Structure formats: C-alpha cells, structure tokens
Amino acid sequence: MVVATEKSNGRSIPASNISPNTIIELEKGDPVVFEKYWRKRGEECSIVIRGWEMMSYVGDEKNNVCWYMLPEVERSIRRLHHVVGNAVTHDRYIVVGTGATQLFQASVFALSPSHPSKPINVLAAAPFYSEYQDEISILRSGLYQWGGDAASYQKNEPYIEVITSPNNPDGIIRGPVVKSEAKGKLIHDLAYYWPHYTPITHQADHDLMLFTFSKCTGHAGSRFGWALVKDIEVAKKMTRYVQLSSIGVSKETQTRVVKIIGVVCDGYQNFGSMESELFFEYSKRLLRERWQKLWAVIDESKVFSVAKYSKAVCNFTNESSEPSPGFIWLKCEEGIEDCESYLLEKLKVRARGGKRFGVDSKYARISMIGTDDDFNEFLKRVSNAKKE
Amino acid sequence: MVVATEKSNGRSIPASNISPNTIIELEKGDPVVFEKYWRKRGEECSIVIRGWEMMSYVGDEKNNVCWYMLPEVERSIRRLHHVVGNAVTHDRYIVVGTGATQLFQASVFALSPSHPSKPINVLAAAPFYSEYQDEISILRSGLYQWGGDAASYQKNEPYIEVITSPNNPDGIIRGPVVKSEAKGKLIHDLAYYWPHYTPITHQADHDLMLFTFSKCTGHAGSRFGWALVKDIEVAKKMTRYVQLSSIGVSKETQTRVVKIIGVVCDGYQNFGSMESELFFEYSKRLLRERWQKLWAVIDESKVFSVAKYSKAVCNFTNESSEPSPGFIWLKCEEGIEDCESYLLEKLKVRARGGKRFGVDSKYARISMIGTDDDFNEFLKRVSNAKKE
Numbered sequence: 001m002v003v004a005t006e007k008s009n010g011r012s013i014p015a016s017n018i019s020p021n022t023i024i025e026l027e028k029g030d031p032v033v034f035e036k037y038w039r040k041r042g043e044e045c046s047i048v049i050r051g052w053e054m055m056s057y058v059g060d061e062k063n064n065v066c067w068y069m070l071p072e073v074e075r076s077i078r079r080l081h082h083v084v085g086n087a088v089t090h091d092r093y094i095v096v097g098t099g100a101t102q103l104f105q106a107s108v109f110a111l112s113p114s115h116p117s118k119p120i121n122v123l124a125a126a127p128f129y130s131e132y133q134d135e136i137s138i139l140r141s142g143l144y145q146w147g148g149d150a151a152s153y154q155k156n157e158p159y160i161e162v163i164t165s166p167n168n169p170d171g172i173i174r175g176p177v178v179k180s181e182a183k184g185k186l187i188h189d190l191a192y193y194w195p196h197y198t199p200i201t202h203q204a205d206h207d208l209m210l211f212t213f214s215k216c217t218g219h220a221g222s223r224f225g226w227a228l229v230k231d232i233e234v235a236k237k238m239t240r241y242v243q244l245s246s247i248g249v250s251k252e253t254q255t256r257v258v259k260i261i262g263v264v265c266d267g268y269q270n271f272g273s274m275e276s277e278l279f280f281e282y283s284k285r286l287l288r289e290r291w292q293k294l295w296a297v298i299d300e301s302k303v304f305s306v307a308k309y310s311k312a313v314c315n316f317t318n319e320s321s322e323p324s325p326g327f328i329w330l331k332c333e334e335g336i337e338d339c340e341s342y343l344l345e346k347l348k349v350r351a352r353g354g355k356r357f358g359v360d361s362k363y364a365r366i367s368m369i370g371t372d373d374d375f376n377e378f379l380k381r382v383s384n385a386k387k388e
Numbered sequence: 389m390v391v392a393t394e395k396s397n398g399r400s401i402p403a404s405n406i407s408p409n410t411i412i413e414l415e416k417g418d419p420v421v422f423e424k425y426w427r428k429r430g431e432e433c434s435i436v437i438r439g440w441e442m443m444s445y446v447g448d449e450k451n452n453v454c455w456y457m458l459p460e461v462e463r464s465i466r467r468l469h470h471v472v473g474n475a476v477t478h479d480r481y482i483v484v485g486t487g488a489t490q491l492f493q494a495s496v497f498a499l500s501p502s503h504p505s506k507p508i509n510v511l512a513a514a515p516f517y518s519e520y521q522d523e524i525s526i527l528r529s530g531l532y533q534w535g536g537d538a539a540s541y542q543k544n545e546p547y548i549e550v551i552t553s554p555n556n557p558d559g560i561i562r563g564p565v566v567k568s569e570a571k572g573k574l575i576h577d578l579a580y581y582w583p584h585y586t587p588i589t590h591q592a593d594h595d596l597m598l599f600t601f602s603k604c605t606g607h608a609g610s611r612f613g614w615a616l617v618k619d620i621e622v623a624k625k626m627t628r629y630v631q632l633s634s635i636g637v638s639k640e641t642q643t644r645v646v647k648i649i650g651v652v653c654d655g656y657q658n659f660g661s662m663e664s665e666l667f668f669e670y671s672k673r674l675l676r677e678r679w680q681k682l683w684a685v686i687d688e689s690k691v692f693s694v695a696k697y698s699k700a701v702c703n704f705t706n707e708s709s710e711p712s713p714g715f716i717w718l719k720c721e722e723g724i725e726d727c728e729s730y731l732l733e734k735l736k737v738r739a740r741g742g743k744r745f746g747v748d749s750k751y752a753r754i755s756m757i758g759t760d761d762d763f764n765e766f767l768k769r770v771s772n773a774k775k776e
Contacts (some may be wrong), residue, residue, distance in 0.1 A: 030444050038440035045440075049644060051651070052426035053431025054609040056418050096632035098486050098611075105633070109527065131632070138632050140530030178588065214445075221442040221639035223486075244519070244526050245493070245633065246486035251609035252640035263439070311657060314659075 015376040020348075024374045024381075027350045028325055031369040033290075034218025037282050038260075041201070047259045048271050054251035065235045066095045068248025076261040077226050080216075083265045084280070084316055086193050087204040087211075092228040093235035096249050097242050100191055100225030104162075105135055106245070107208055110237035111160050111185040112143040121286065123149025124162040125177045126358035127329070128167055129189070130365075132162060133358075134246065149358055159184045166192040169357050170363035171309065171325030173198065191215045196283035198323040199314035208234065215326060217260050217279065218369070222253045275304035280316070287324035290368055290375055294328065297383045304382060305331045328366040339364035347381040401681070404765040408736075412762045412769075414557035415738045417714055418558075419757040421678075422606025425670050426648075435647045442639035453623045454483045456712040458637025465614050467765070468604075471653045472704055474581050474597075480616040481623035484637050485630050488579055488613030491551075493523055494633070495596055495615065498625035499548050499573040500531040505722035509535025509543065512550040513744035515557055515717070517577070518753075520550060524525040534727065537746055538565050547572045554580040557745050559713030561586065579603045584671035587702035588709040591709045596622065603714060605648050605667065606757070610641045668704070675712035678756055678763055682716065685771045692770060693719045715760035716754040735769040 018024065038045055059070045066074075073096060078089045098101035112120050121134050126149040136146040147153060150161050161184050165174040168191065178184050188206040192198065194216050209228045214220035229235040242248060266281045275281050298306050306329065309322045330341035330351070338361045340353030354363030366378070406412065414521075417466060426433055447458045463551040466477045485491035496564060500508050510524050514537040538549050548571050553562040556566035556579065566572055576594040580586065582604050597616045617623040630636060652667045663669050686694050694717065697710045718739070720727035726749045728741030742751030754766070 024629075028445060029448065032444055034642055035440045035443050038443070041439055043438065046436055046438045048434055048436050049638075049640075050426075050431065051648060052423045052428055055423050055426070055607050057416060057608045058418065059609075098638070101632070102634045135632050138629070139527050142528030142530060219443050220445045220635075221447075223634055223636060223638045241526070244489070244523050246611055247608075248491045248611060250486070250611045250638035250641040252435075252437075252644050253638040256640050260439065 009344060014372070014376045016373040016380070018373055018377040020381075023344070023348045023350055024377055025350050026367040026370055026378060027352050028367055029215075029367050029369060030222050031214060031218040031326070032371055033286055033369045033375075034283055037279060037286075038218070040277070040282075041263060045260060045263050046257050049252055049255055054255070057247055059248065059251065059254065065093050065232065066239050068230075068239075068243070069094065069096045070251065070254045070258070072258045073254045076258050076265075077211075079265050080261050081228075083268050084195060084200065086195075086200045087190065087209055089226055089228055092230060093232055095227045095229055095235050095238045095242070096254070097225045097227070097238075098246055098249050099214065099223040100189065100210045101131070101135065102242060102245060103210050103225045103227050103238065104132070104189065104239040105185070106241035107187045107210065107234075108136065108144050108160060109241045110234045111208070111381065114143075115160070116143060119143055121145060121157065121159045122162065123147045123150035123153050123159055123178060124151040124164065125174065127167070127354065127363065128162070128358050129164055129168045130352055130356035131369060132305070134201070141236040153178050153180055156180060156182050158182050160187060161185075162187045163248075164189040164191070166198045166323060166325060168192065169327050169352075169363075170307070170329040171198070171323050171327065173201075185309055191327055195280040195314060195316045196287055197325055199321055200311040200316040201312050201314070207231065213257055213260075215266065218283075219256070219260060221248075222256055224253050224257050234307065284317070284324065286320075287326075287368065291322075291324045293379055295370075297379050301382060301385065303333055303336065303385045305333060307331075324368075326367070326369050328368055330364050330366055332362050333363070347385055349378055349381060390431060400663050401685075401771060402760070402764045402765050404761040404768070406761055406765040408769075411539065411732070411736045411738055412736050414755040414758055414762060414764055414766060415740050417755050417757060419601075419602060419606040419608050419714070420759055421674060421757045422596070422671055423761075425667060425674075426606070428665075428670075429651060433648060433651050435644050436634065437640055437643055442643070445635055447636065447639065447642065453481050453620065454627050456627075456631070456641065457482065457484045458642045459648070460646045461642045464646050464653075468649050469616075471656050472583060473591055474583075474588045474704070475578065475597055475599070475616055475647045476591050477616055480618060481620055483615045483617055483623050483626045484642070485613045485615070485626075485632070486634055486637050487602065487611045488491070488598045489523065490630060490633060491613045491615050491626065492520070492575070492577065494626040494629035495575045495598065495622075496524065496532050496548060496730070497629045498622045499575070499596070501546070502531075504531060507531055507533040509533060509545065509547045509567060510550065510659070511535045511538035511539040511541050511547055512552065512746075515555070515742065516550070516746050517552055517556045518744035541566050541568055543654050544568060544570050546570050548575060549573075550575045550577055551576040552579070554711060554713060556580065557740075557751075558717040559586070559715065561589075568670075582716055583668040583702060583704045584675055585713055587700040587709055588704040589700050589702070595619065601645055601648075605652065606671075607644065610638075610644055612637065612641050612645050619708050652703055662707065672705070672712065675714075675756065676709075679710075679712045681767055682756075685767050689770060689773065691721055691724070691773045693721060695719075711772065712756075714757050716726050716756055718752050718754055720750050720752070725749060735766075735773055737766055737769060 213224040351364040601612040731737040739752040
C-alpha cells in the first residue's frame with residue numbers, strides 16, 4: 001500500500017497510509033512480510049481438504065514415536081533440511097508440535113528428571129526470548145523452574161540450557177555459555193537459522209533442535225513446529241507431552257506444511273526456476289532491503305543505535321553477507337532510560353522492552369517482518385525522532 | 389468394506405475383512421464412523437486455503453479476549469448451539485483451543501488460585517475420563533493436583549470438580565457430586581452432549597462448558613475445541629494459557645471448522661433438506677444401529693454385560709429415545725477379574741481397562757465410533773466368546 005515517497009532528511013523513505021497518531025504494532029514478530037511472496041506464487045500453493053479427509057487422531061500408525069504425524073510431513077521436513085543444509089536429519093527422530101512453543105515445553109519436560117528432589121533449572125543467556133520464562137513458570141512445575149541468565153549461572157546442579165541461534169531478540173549466533181561443572185542438557189532453538197535471516201555457515205548437529213514453520217516460510221497462523229531429536233527416549237517423551245497437551249497437531253496444518261515446503265523445495269530442485277522467484281532468495285532480498293533502509297536512518301540517529309553484524313559466507317547462497325534478522329534490537333542513547341516507553345509515547349510505536357528479555361530497559365525489540373506500511377512508517381518516525 | 393453376512397448364533401452379523409488373529413484397536417475413541425456421512429456430502433464440504441492466506445498469529449484484533457480466533461469461528465459456534473439447543477451462548481465468551489484437551493488444562497489453570505499455599509484439588513466422579521489424571525499430574529504443578537474420585541472427597545478445602553456429561557466412559561448424564569462445605573468451582577465437559585449420542589433434554593447453562601469438534605462432527609484430526617465461559621476474567625486467563633502453550637489455534641483448522649459447522653447448520657436451516665441427510669439424524673441412526681446389534685449380542689452373552697440406559701425426550705429431534713453413547717462400558721462377569729486382559733488375550737480386542745477410569749478392572753471401555761469392519765468383527769468375537 002505504498003502510495004508515494006517523500007523526502008525526509010535528504011533520504012527517500014516510502015510514504016505509508018498510516019496517520020501520525022496511529023500506534024504501530026511492532027511488538028509481536030508476526031511474519032506477514034512473506035505474504036507477498038506467497039501471493040506471487042498464486043494458486044500452486046493452495047491446499048484443498050475434503051470433508052471426510054483426515055478425521056482420525058492418528059497420522060501414521062507405523063510411526064512408533066510421533067504417531068500423530070503424517071508420513072509426508074516427515075519426508076517434507078527431511079527434504080527441506082537437505083535442500084537448505086542447515087541441520088543434520090540423519091539418525092534423528094522428528095517430533096512435530098503446535099508451534100515451536102509447544103515443542104519447547106515438550107523438550108523441557110522430556111529433558112527434566114522424572115522424579116526430581118527439586119526442580120531442574122532452565123537457563124538462557126540474556127538477552128533471551130521473552131516468552132521462555134513465562135512458558136516455564138506458568139504452572140509452577142515441580143519438574144523444572146526458570147533459572148534466569150545462563151551466563152551468570154553458578155550453581156553446581158544439573159540444568160537445561162536453551163541456546164537460541166540466531167538469537168531472538170538480537171540476531172547473534174550463539175553457543176552454550178554455562179560454565180558449571182554440573183551436568184547440563186541443551187535445547188537448540190534454531191527458529192531463525194534459515195538463509196533469509198542469516199548466513200548458513202554449517203549444518204547444525206545437536207541433540208535436540210527446534211524449528212518453526214512460522215519463521216521459516218512465514219506461516220505463523222498455522223501453528224506448526226518440529227524437533228530433530230537424537231535420543232529416541234527423549235523423542236518419545238516429547239510426543240507424550242504433545243499427546244497430553246493437545247492429542248497431536250492439526251492435520252489441516254500438516255497438509256499445508258507439506259504443500260508449502262514442497263513448493264519451496266521444488267523451486268530449488270527443479271531445473272529452470274528463476275533465482276528471483278526462489279523463496280529464500282526473494283525473502284532475503286526483502287529483509288536486506290529493509291535493513292539497508294534501517295541502517296541509513298539509524299546511522300544518522302542521535303536517539304537510537306543498533307549493533308553491527310559481521311559478514312559470513314553462506315553455504316546455501318554461496319555469497320558472503322551480513323545477517324538480516326527478524327528483529328531490530330534497538331538501544332536508546334544517553335538520557336533515555338526506558339526505550340519501550342519512549343517509543344510508545346514519543347513515536348507511537350509499540351515495541352517489547354529489554355526487561356522482558358532479561359536486560360536493561362534501554363533496549364527494545366522491534367519486528368522487522370511486519371507489513372511494508374508499518375515498517376515504512378516506523379522508519380519515518382525514527383528518522384524524525386533525531387530532530388527532537 | 390462389508391462384503392457378506394454370516395450366521396452366528398442364529399443372528400445375522402455382517403462379516404468383516406479382518407482375520408481372526410488380527411488385534412482390533414478399540415482402545416481410542418477415534419470417531420471415524422462419521423467419515424461416511426462426510427463422504428456422502430461430497431465436495432460441498434471442501435475447504436481451499438491459498439498460500440498467502442491466514443499467515444498471521446492474529447485471528448481478530450478486535451476480540452479483546454480470544455485474539456487468535458477468527459470472527460467467523462465465533463459466529464459458527466454460536467449458530468451451532470442455537471440450532472441444536474444444547475447450550476446457552478448468550479452472555480458467554482468463547483475461547484477456542486487445540487482440542488478440548490488443551491482447553492481442559494486451560495480451564496483448570498484459569499480456575500486455580502494464582503498464589504496458592506498448596507495446590508487445589510481437581511476431582512471427577514469415578515468412572516472418570518482416563519486422561520484427566522495424567523493431564524493434571526504430568527508437570528507436577530504447584531497450582532493444582534489430581535484429587536481423585538469426587539464422590540469420596542471429604543476435605544474441607546477449595547476444589548475444582550469436572551463434570552463430564554454424558555460421561556466418558558459410561559454415557560451417564562451427570563451433575564456435581566462433591567458434598568464438601570468448601571468452595572468448589574465446576575468445569576462441565578460436554579464433549580458428548582450432542583443429539584447423536586444422547587437426548588438433548590435441556591439447554592446446558594453452566595459457568596464453564598467445554599465442547600470438541602472431534603466428538604461433535606467426528607473431525608478428531610483437526611484438534612479443535614471450544615469453551616463457553618461466563619466470567620471474562622476466566623476467559624482471559626484461559627486465553628493466556630493457550631497463548632503460552634501454543635500461541636493460539638491453527639487457522640487452517642479454524643477454516644475447516646467454519647465450513648463443516650456451516651454445512652451442518654445449513655442442513656437444518658435451509659428449507660427442503662431431507663431428514664435422512666441431516667448430520668445428527670444420520671449419525672444417530674448409525675450409532676443406534678450399532679447399539680441395537682450390540683444389545684442383541686450382549687443380551688445373550690454370559691461373559692459380558694452393559695448397563696441399560698433409560699429413554700428421554702430429545703428437544704432437538706422431538707422423539708423419545710435411549711442414548712447411543714460413543715463408548716461401550718463393558719463389564720466382565722464372574723470369574724474374569726481383568727476385562728482388558730481378557731479382551732486382549734481371548735478376543736484380541738484392545739480396550740481400555742477400568743483402572744484407568746478409577747474403577748475396578750472388571751470394566752473396560754470400547755469405542756463405538758470406529759470403522760464398520762472393526763465394529764462387526766468385534767461383535768462376532770463377543771458373540772463367539774459366550775460359547776467358551
């Protein structure tokens with residue numbers, strides 16, 4: 001809905017249809033930026049489900065781990081990782097969930113001791129994904145509890161460390177940081193380890209890796225995630241969690257996952273696809289363009305700053321490039337103590353403040369994957385902010 | 389796949405394609421019996437979802453309770469209850485979940501005190517649905533705990549009682565049973581309160597009522613349930629649970645729910661529908677036929693018995709009839725102590741034993757809503773069992 005461009009500080013920022021008094025919602029990471037790709041692809045990505053199809057709870061009675069998963073879902077996931085080269089699937093069990101959110105909780109449950117004398121600590125290095133703490137704490141489980149910042153963990157007790165890489169909110173590539181001598185178990189949340197967000201420098205090869213459809217292809221409304229799991233007992237325990245939590249995962253969603261992943265992979269494996277029409281290339285260009293526009297504004301800003309990323313060679317695209325993360329991890333400069341409040345009050349932009357991520361309120365997270373209108377209006381307001 | 393009929397004990401039981409040594413799986417309540425109805429309805433029940441549709445987490449940004457629900461889902465649910473007359477929806481908030489399973493847990497969370505000195509007891513009268521206990525206990529929550537059989541609850545402490553009506557496993561219509569003077573909160577699980585299973589004698593009008601798509605139309609693979617909730621704070625707390633548990637409910641599923649419920653309701657509201665083609669009439673006939681065949685076999689059985697149901701007038705069909713529940717609650721007669729084991733070893737039928745439902749192992753639950761083949765083969769084996 002970009003209707004014109006206007007000059008702002010000597011730089012051209014596309015105008016938006018949004019009135020200056022409207023609050024822009026950039027607090028969630030709603031990946032609607034990818035809609036335009038799927039619109040371009042047209043009807044080939046449609047699914048049709050008939051009234052009598054997939055009525056059963058069971059997806060694959062021969063699967064002795066994840067019985068509610070359709071066999072073609074498993075094949076699609078393996079194919080996608082094979083095409084992208086971002087994770088090892090050989091000798092891994094696949095467990096699917098109602099989003100990575102459900103699978104994160106299934107993972108923590110599966111890695112926790114069954115009969116602990118006290119709850120095991122679940123840790124993540126700050127800044128950490130804002131929802132982990134609430135997801136862990138909501139039911140006051142006797143099996144596990146939130147242990148806070150992994151970097152400052154000093155206890156000599158077993159723990160579970162969650163490694164989010166690239167990290168949400170700041171896009172940094174990460175490894176484990178706990179230095180305790182106690183035995184730790186690791187969960188790798190690789191939601192953003194896809195070529196549009198970051199260079200694929202290696203095939204991830206960890207015991208328990210989480211991925212989500214939401215951030216891969218942008219289909220957040222589908223609520224679908226998957227785990228690659230080395231140990232069959234962990235995979236079975238995760239499946240049991242999903243069973244007790246929701247008796248499996250929507251078969252309509254699974255049908256769509258097969259179709260969408262199929263279209264993505266066909267593009268790479270069929271001779272004659274135009275590079276500009278391939279999903280990750282197209283999406284990477286979208287995000288990179290946004291980041292370039294952002295840098296232009298941030299570099300001149302006296303109010304905000306964003307840490308720079310270093311380049312790396314991507315094995316998937318065979319080029320060296322900077323990451324183009326799904327979020328801006330914005331820092332307010334001297335004199336502004338609460339970045340979230342400043343953004344809301346002065347710029348009428350709803351962001352998620354640093355405290356939710358376990359750090360200083362000078363920081364705030366802003367979505368990079370919303371609508372063009374919202375993004376352009378955000379740029380304009382940030383650009384104007386420096387004049388105050 | 390019924391290919392012929394054979395005489396067995398002077399009664400005609402349709403033959404099945406199943407070899408006598410094959411184990412028949414009747415342990416789950418997989419509602420595939422309804423497939424044939426939807427097959428008959430043909431393409432009018434199909435949904436089409438395009439690649440770019442419903443990518444957002446958000447379903448209805450104007451809904452200040454259940455923000456991930458599509459507005460047309462809410463309208464469909466209200467319309468369905470209006471057509472059937474089985475529950476009051478006026479002045480109720482609707483919260484949707486990934487099956488009633490997720491919503492049951494959301495309800496318990498929402499009704500539990502937020503900062504309890506000890507976990508609140510969750511109770512249900514035995515025989516109770518076999519999964520409640522594990523769903524409540526799996527994470528050893530500090531908020532709530534499984535309190536066992538509601539009928540024997542003696543503590544003078546706050547509690548939550550779950551009333552499943554018609555009851556799973558035994559099909560009985562129920563009300564609350566706890567006699568404690570302490571304050572209790574109630575969850576009404578009305579998964580089976582639909583005209584094909586039981587006469588609709590009144591509009592249910594409780595504070596918190598749960599329903600599921602699985603048992604209403606038979607679409608268990610969709611994982612969809614809904615709650616009708618009187619108190620907005622309870623509805624909001626339930627929504628928060630679903631948000632932290634899975635960030636909402638699949639939009640593909642929601643799309644299908646709208647279509648299927650629409651077809652059911654159109655049948656009743658459009659002039660000229662043939663009664664035999666209406667969903668509840670057709671499904672009731674299917675189940676009643678099965679029950680009639682079952683009674684013929686059980687009445688002659690010296691091994692098994694099933695309690696008789698009394699007739700009631702159904703306000704929906706305007707006729708007096710017996711219930712035709714989704715499960716057989718089978719009792720083994722004298723000399724057989726473990727009904728589940730007997731069924732598996734002697735009849736090669738997998739059932740769910742009484743202990744899972746909080747009662748004696750002389751009982752076992754068997755699905756009445758599986759395939760024709762499985763049901764007919766089951767009848768044949770029960771019929772033969774009495775000869776031993």
